[in-house]
Amino acid sequence: MGNTEQDILIKIEGLYQIFGKTPKKVLQKVKDGASKDDVLAQTGHTVGLQDINLDVKRGEIFVIMGLSGSGKSTLIRHFNRLIDPTAGKILVDGEDIMELPQKELTEFRRHKMAMVFQHFGLMPHRSVLDNVGYGLSIKGLKKNEWKPKATSWLDTVGLAGYEDQFPSQLSGGQQQRVGLARALCTDAEILLMDEAFSALDPLIRSEMQDQLIELQETLHKTIIFITHDLDEALRLGDRIAVLKDGKLVQVGTPVDIVLNPVDEYVTAFAKDVNRAKALSVATVMTENTDKVLGTTVREARKSFPENQSYAFVFDHEGYKGILTKKTLASLQDSDSLDGKLLDVSSIAPNQLLEDVIPLSLNTQFDIPVVDKYRQLIGRLEASKLADVLAP
Amino acid sequence: MGNTEQDILIKIEGLYQIFGKTPKKVLQKVKDGASKDDVLAQTGHTVGLQDINLDVKRGEIFVIMGLSGSGKSTLIRHFNRLIDPTAGKILVDGEDIMELPQKELTEFRRHKMAMVFQHFGLMPHRSVLDNVGYGLSIKGLKKNEWKPKATSWLDTVGLAGYEDQFPSQLSGGQQQRVGLARALCTDAEILLMDEAFSALDPLIRSEMQDQLIELQETLHKTIIFITHDLDEALRLGDRIAVLKDGKLVQVGTPVDIVLNPVDEYVTAFAKDVNRAKALSVATVMTENTDKVLGTTVREARKSFPENQSYAFVFDHEGYKGILTKKTLASLQDSDSLDGKLLDVSSIAPNQLLEDVIPLSLNTQFDIPVVDKYRQLIGRLEASKLADVLAP
Amino acid sequence: ADTECGSVTIADMNWKSASFIANLDKFILENGYGCDVELVPGDTVAAITSMVEKGEPDIAPELWTNSAKDVIDKAVSEKKLSIASASLSDGGEEGFWVPEYMVKKYPEVATIEGVIKHADKFPHPESDSKSGFFGCPAGWSCQISNQNLFKAMNLADAGFEFVDPGSAAGLDGSLSRAYERQEPWFGYYWAPTALLGKYKMVKVDFGKTDVEEFTTCTTQENCLDPKVTMYPPSPVFTVTTSEFENRAPGAFSYLKQRSFKNDNMSSLLAWMEENQADGQYGAEYFMFNNEAVWSKWVDAETKAKLIKALDSL
Amino acid sequence: MANSSWLTEFPDMSRRELLSFRQTLDGAYRDFSREYGDTIESLFDPLLSFLIWFEDLLISTPWWIVLGAVLGLVYYASRSLKLSAGVLVSLLAIGYFGMWEDTMRTLSIITVCTLMSIAIGIPIGILMAQSDRARSIITPLLDIMQTMPAFVYLIPVVMLLGIGKIPGVIAVIIYAIPPVIRLTNLGIRLVDTETLEAATAYGATRSQRLFGVQLPLAMPTIMAGINQTIMMALAMVVVASMIGVKGLGQPVLKSITNQYFTLGLLNGLAIVALAIIFDRVSQTYAKRAQKHLEGSNHG
């Protein structure tokens, strides 16, 4: 992630959104730096967004976070121009969607974007099935053409059997899943998801997260995702943007946000995150570690690092185990190392800390980190792990 | 918790709720054990709840969890009789609320219960302030009587300055907080909270959680809380009930749910929980640990446990540190132990595992668990900790 | 027969005598002159307007010309309308009336002086302190003569106030209400009508009838010094479009003959009233029972046809 | 008519039967009105005196005081200078075309009718919304009130109460009240159940729910009902004048009989002007009371 040069799909420049009767008049005040509270108190206008500049890359999952009322929903509504900005530009695929004529805007919404609404936005007069098929039926497809697809998505979100119910007969989470199925059913390239999982229980939620990741990987969809759940953000997000009072405070990878917050606000925000779940071994390991290469004591003696009391032993097949200085001292040059090594498993750099904590607890040695080519790339020290977990 | 005999405030007996045109007719089928899906497919009726038996104790925070659509909202609506059950009894304070005449029911709702709705249920035609004061104004208080209180609650939920806005001008989370403030403003003894924090960001959410805990501790409110967030459930809940397809699957303390799930469903449910955050040291520690009492080597030699390589040393003031057998062997009988002990901190039994993992990682010894009277009550073994974290 | 007669429309006005004549004409024109008759409902104004402007309907069998005098006169002079005959040969009878029971109680009220003397016996519907005179409805030409007479008789000084009943229905209503309860009533009415057939009313005597004064002053809006005069008989005509006169001279000649005496009409209306008969029923009744009357209106050939038609009813 | 013709002709009641049926009913009503007319009439006396007093007040007060008072009321209710200016212009035009007195008469009776219709109609609408039973009884009555030709009941009413203001008011109210009843009912029934549930949960009584939630939220629909009621009331001005109610209806009737279109048109326009004034003032007033709908414009 982040390594391959991805092209930019959505570009937002200098976006302002001010709610009230005469937003244009208040705009200058906001540009001059008046705070959201001041503007509200003085003019009765609410600052929704101020000076947002943002790129979303093709194929990424872009997560937006921030305090309640910080402007997340307002921002996401600009992507498909459900609201017009007070000032600023929105480019999708290089095209300024503020300039699109009505007809093309409609086409754009039909084919490019699908949206899951925070308050679901279901149509009360349509059955669950008809709600799910709405996006397709609007493109002109006949019911018998879209029905199989809609049914299968309903099934995916766990609502098989509810086809003929009306939204008012469903529970909150079920309604949200209908909204989800409706968005997924359209085949749009970009998914806008405004707290799309907030009403779901953990089981269905994690299923849905898997579903989303799979979708993004197989179909390379671009997903813009608002969530309040940091764990979810860290799990899903390629990049995370943090908003505060309508301003963009930080955009970065999950690790950036957790480990390098730009200010106290983001720090506080990331404080409660389950770091063991958020961070991978790669972020904590000590790189450039010495190792012992060979299968015999002779070879081991040659390459044993000097000032260490134990070392990781590799042969041409890969990692074998840990050899302590003491054991080595007690062996003959000609002895084989077989059976003399301590059995401490190796770990991969992309494993979550959560998974390796028990390993680390169970041994007093550092743990070797091995990449997929079976090469040693570092080691995980218990003390460093402890530092990261308790910042 | 759970230890003191608390009296029962709400008692639910044999509650059934079936949605559809002729629920009474379908009831027998459900009692005979037809599954929710079958009933829906065969009769078009949705089983909301089946055979619920439940006690809520005075002053506890009772959390209800379960899959989306499992009947949580339906259940909580019975507590204040927003819907009438198809069958069953609901006793509050020993009184059957199904029997209450209209007038007393109104009084009961006014004074006993306040509710936060999953979909907020705000009044679109009332300003934010008037929404918050609704419960009081309905009791006949004048605006100038309830205004200070409402303002202060609005402030608590972080919405000072928004008094004169209308709900449609607020973001989702702000609306939810208005609903929250409205419930808190009433002084009701019982709070019914249906996913009351679901739309909140983590910062405000944890503030609200603190607020709730404080309320319960200082004012001894009884709180019934629906949430999908296991961490939240574990943090808030004195007891947790898990629903599935309208049936009550398990009721128990948070630890029960995490460590002794009754079936696979609950297991799956609890799987994703951040155990480090959910469990306390007390649940993992090894009890009845030997210790060394005294300040001199002599005293230490007397009480040093035989088959152990190190021991926890206490004097009359409490825990002092760890003494290894080796160190002990190298000392004279008359030596003081001062300066000879290893500095490994002790922990309390109610500390969360999360907090003690770094400690455990940083030492190869077990960690002593000390109660508030400074007495040793057990020790935390790294391997056991590892076991609990990776079940 | 009159082959050119073709299809004919007759205005079927909504009061009893007009409806009766319309149905009678329909029967005779259809069976005697081979016309294809259609009755078109409509009240006086709508019918005349349409006849003048659109030439339809062809015939208005009973038109109280006073109520729309200007329009009719103008149309006749423009050769849009033709007057066929006087439907009521005696003319309509207008006047101020009081119920018979009032006269029985206070014989003096049969004259206008008596009415003025007993003004307090005729209370105003909305005020106890005044007396009420139920006048001709707004917009009818009789309202002018009413008001002039009202002034000439100094009724206002006697405590009377002119009550505008708004419509014929209002006027009828006030009369029947009073009559059914045997209460006092004093106002304008006309005959022959069903109501006067039903209720015994006495026409208040003003003294003399001065036709000259009536036409030059009493009926004129700008009459400055009105004098008391009884109403002369009011012309009631059968009016057709001029186009009809030219197209169907045979049928028109029948219309020229067809005319009723007030007595005949009154008794007929009384019979219809008693039997709540509609126009058609009334016309059939008349045809069966008054051969002597109607046979004078048509030639022998037509009469034979009509009798045949009656037999096959 | 031959009996075998039932295939083409409807086998209806014989004339004689129909006659005696009609005569019996007519007679019965006549007797009833003779018997109880006076009693019933006297019930309406207070209303009648009020109507007369109010009309006298409007007519005898100098026109510029009335104009000032009306403008004051309009501005107070609507807080709109534009609307007040419009009212001023139309009233001046009415006066200039010589219809001031008739307009005042119509104004007085229509004000009373409209206020009474609203005052009676809204509670009935509420009743209808709260009970399906009430609704199933009231709906056909409303149908009858709206479609039974005024002429049919006007005459019996006149026989009972005489001509003049009282039967006029009754006729206008009978005809004008159904829309406000129907739309109050509809508006309340369309109120979002979740909001209502919230009120219930906090212990709102029936009347607190009604006044605190249902009526405010039903307001746009109720206002549409009031608008229709005002329209109907003014549409009945001419019919009312047929039974002796003075005002703008009479010149209209007069103009019809004499084919003075312009006269009719002018008086008709005065009626329209009254309707628009009544309507705009009530709608603006209601809109002012519903700040939460600002931005969106209903009506």
Next chain:
Amino acid sequence: MANSSWLTEFPDMSRRELLSFRQTLDGAYRDFSREYGDTIESLFDPLLSFLIWFEDLLISTPWWIVLGAVLGLVYYASRSLKLSAGVLVSLLAIGYFGMWEDTMRTLSIITVCTLMSIAIGIPIGILMAQSDRARSIITPLLDIMQTMPAFVYLIPVVMLLGIGKIPGVIAVIIYAIPPVIRLTNLGIRLVDTETLEAATAYGATRSQRLFGVQLPLAMPTIMAGINQTIMMALAMVVVASMIGVKGLGQPVLKSITNQYFTLGLLNGLAIVALAIIFDRVSQTYAKRAQKHLEGSNHG
């Protein structure tokens, strides 16, 4: 009137001015109608032939076939046996009391008027809902249509088109169309913005939003408008009969002049019965199409 009396008397136009003003307008209209009357009349010929054909059809077809057809339609639209039975009973009663033919005439013209009102009214209502500009132009027109006394415009219409069915239809439509327009507008404006936003987000065009979201959700309110339109149309039956439309209105008028209450009442009831049949059938039909409101009962 003395000039100094403006304090108490409104300073109105002098009689002479008023008179010449009126005469000029009256004359101008008369000339206009003589000039263009025929042309305009011929525009309506197709409608007239249809009206005549339809009326003939209803009258000349044996009554039991008509009855059967009506019942079939009612059942098809409403799928309610109870309603169909009610219709059967009322039609039989109408026939038994000898009003079959008149009822058929009224039925034919009212069916046409109602359908035309709905067909014209709903699109206008939609237009009004979508443009504030259109609304501000149309609203006063509707006010005029509803309150300008029918009598005022009937005579000019009669001058132009003669008496008969066409002016009748025009008068009925002018009077009956405003409620459906107004309530269509209101209903659409009250549709939840979130639902509409969802449709927009998925790329619904203006017309897809209209037919897919706004109209279905506005249905309860629009149906209230249709109900009112039906009521108004039938309320106009008597007025229409004054300008040559045959049917139930005529006997009503006659009964007034002759004070036959029962005759008026019977024919009035027949009108009411038609109104109720029209209304209930349309409402039940609409309700069937709105399954999502099941349980809750609007209207």
